[in-house]
Amino acid sequence: MADPQQVLCAHFDRYLALDEAERRALMERSRVRRLKKRGFILQEGEVCRCYTYVVEGCLRMYEIDAKGVEHNLQFAQENEWIVDIGSFHAEKPSSLFIEALEPSTVVCIEHGDLLRLYTEHPKFDRNFRVIIEDLFVELQQRLLRRNASSAEQRYAHFVQHHPGLAARVPNVHVASYLGVTPEFLSRLRAKTSKRG
Amino acid sequence: MADPQQVLCAHFDRYLALDEAERRALMERSRVRRLKKRGFILQEGEVCRCYTYVVEGCLRMYEIDAKGVEHNLQFAQENEWIVDIGSFHAEKPSSLFIEALEPSTVVCIEHGDLLRLYTEHPKFDRNFRVIIEDLFVELQQRLLRRNASSAEQRYAHFVQHHPGLAARVPNVHVASYLGVTPEFLSRLRAKTSKRG
DNA sequence: AAATGACCTTGATCCAGATCAAGGCTTCAG
DNA sequence: CTGAAGCCTTGATCTGGATCAAGGTCATTT
Numbered sequence: 001m002a003d004p005q006q007v008l009c010a011h012f013d014r015y016l017a018l019d020e021a022e023r024r025a026l027m028e029r030s031r032v033r034r035l036k037k038r039g040f041i042l043q044e045g046e047v048c049r050c051y052t053y054v055v056e057g058c059l060r061m062y063e064i065d066a067k068g069v070e071h072n073l074q075f076a077q078e079n080e081w082i083v084d085i086g087s088f089h090a091e092k093p094s095s096l097f098i099e100a101l102e103p104s105t106v107v108c109i110e111h112g113d114l115l116r117l118y119t120e121h122p123k124f125d126r127n128f129r130v131i132i133e134d135l136f137v138e139l140q141q142r143l144l145r146r147n148a149s150s151a152e153q154r155y156a157h158f159v160q161h162h163p164g165l166a167a168r169v170p171n172v173h174v175a176s177y178l179g180v181t182p183e184f185l186s187r188l189r190a191k192t193s194k195r196g
Numbered sequence: 197m198a199d200p201q202q203v204l205c206a207h208f209d210r211y212l213a214l215d216e217a218e219r220r221a222l223m224e225r226s227r228v229r230r231l232k233k234r235g236f237i238l239q240e241g242e243v244c245r246c247y248t249y250v251v252e253g254c255l256r257m258y259e260i261d262a263k264g265v266e267h268n269l270q271f272a273q274e275n276e277w278i279v280d281i282g283s284f285h286a287e288k289p290s291s292l293f294i295e296a297l298e299p300s301t302v303v304c305i306e307h308g309d310l311l312r313l314y315t316e317h318p319k320f321d322r323n324f325r326v327i328i329e330d331l332f333v334e335l336q337q338r339l340l341r342r343n344a345s346s347a348e349q350r351y352a353h354f355v356q357h358h359p360g361l362a363a364r365v366p367n368v369h370v371a372s373y374l375g376v377t378p379e380f381l382s383r384l385r386a387k388t389s390k391r392g
Numbered sequence: 393a394a395a396t397g398a399c400c401t402t403g404a405t406c407c408a409g410a411t412c413a414a415g416g417c418t419t420c421a422g
Numbered sequence: 423c424t425g426a427a428g429c430c431t432t433g434a435t436c437t438g439g440a441t442c443a444a445g446g447t448c449a450t451t452t
């Protein structure tokens with residue numbers, strides 16, 4: 001299989017492509033990590049030390065509320081980023097967990113390393129700006145949908161736009177991501193499959 | 197009153213401060229606009245042409261759903277940005293409205309101008325990256341709260357963290373922002389004020 | 393000063409989705 | 423092979439919040 005760091009470089013090339021120096025800097029300032037299923041990258045109370053890029057596998061980021069209930073905030077599959085940006089930048093303890101749902105291969109960039117990449121190669125400022133802008137737009141859409149659509153519509157949208165995830169991730173987690181209980185999602189699924 | 201563009205420069209100085217050349221470029225590539233109450237910066241179907249910085253006043257961004265109901269996605273007061281980033285970057289028609297809730301003064305940067313600022317002065321890449329990262333974190337928190345907290349808790353949080361807005365903006369809009377009906381928010385308020 | 397419209401409130405009723413409880417299927421560690 | 427833990431489903435019941443309807447206050451316009 002391709003070298004994970006090469007995959008990361010290729011990912012950046014989809015934005016403003018990296019030159020040789022930038023590529024080398026990125027290789028030096030990142031490191032590959034393998035996770036087994038249920039492995040944690042981040043747990044509540046820890047500082048989120050890494051920007052993490054998923055080369056293979058699937059992770060989720062979630063919070064546990066006062067009643068002990070989990071709330072999935074984000075999934076990350078191949079070629080997606082996952083990080084608690086707030087904790088990462090402020091270097092403050094996170095309230096979130098990041099856990100591998102499958103055995104996964106990721107590339108991590110630590111805080112200090114990323115700052116150096118930014119100042120030594122401004123193109124990373126640019127590329128990460130664009131990456132986050134895209135994530136931001138997605139998140140806004142999600143919040144709008146959360147307020148404007150029924151659970152049924154939200155689930156339909158999820159399946160349409162993330163068929164891969166819908167197949168890959170247990171429904172409990174999808175339910176939590178959509179903001180409904182697993183029981184209710186199960187009923188929605190029963191209803192929709194009868195129709196279709 | 198201070199020159200609006202100066203206020204914008206001062207805003208950037210809170211991140212990586214601008215040098216003389218950058219400041220001049222910013223002045224050249226932005227323009228001041230005054231809005232009256234109910235004035236629109238953006239309407240559904242239009243392309244969002246500007247990154248807009250609020251110097252004075254208060255705006256809201258919202259969507260109208262299939263049933264004709266408005267959903268407030270964001271408020272912007274003094275020293276805050278408001279823009280449909282998705283529409284802005286893709287130069288595609290927006291599904292959102294941006295409307296002044298009060299007579300307001302804003303500074304706009306158009307698409308082409310912003311791109312030039314980015315490429316001619318990479319510091320803008322940096323500063324806008326940081327700005328969006330902060331907005332992103334806020335938005336994530338909001339989505340988490342939407343899924344993990346009751347309407348009552350969300351309203352309490354809103355009042356605590358945005359006392360200015362709570363006083364300034366009609367409750368109809370706050371309700372929509374929180375994802376509840378105005379009637380229900382009214383009942384929550386009645387309940388909480390009785391207690392307090 | 394009347395009239396329109398924006399905003400807030402309160403009551404009655406309804407419903408999407410939660411909660412509680414139980415049973416069954418799979419998968420995987422021991 | 424066996425048990426236990428995940429995961430999914432289905433039923434019965436409950437509730438946070440929506441919907442519908444009406445009235446009241448205030449500010450702006452004419």
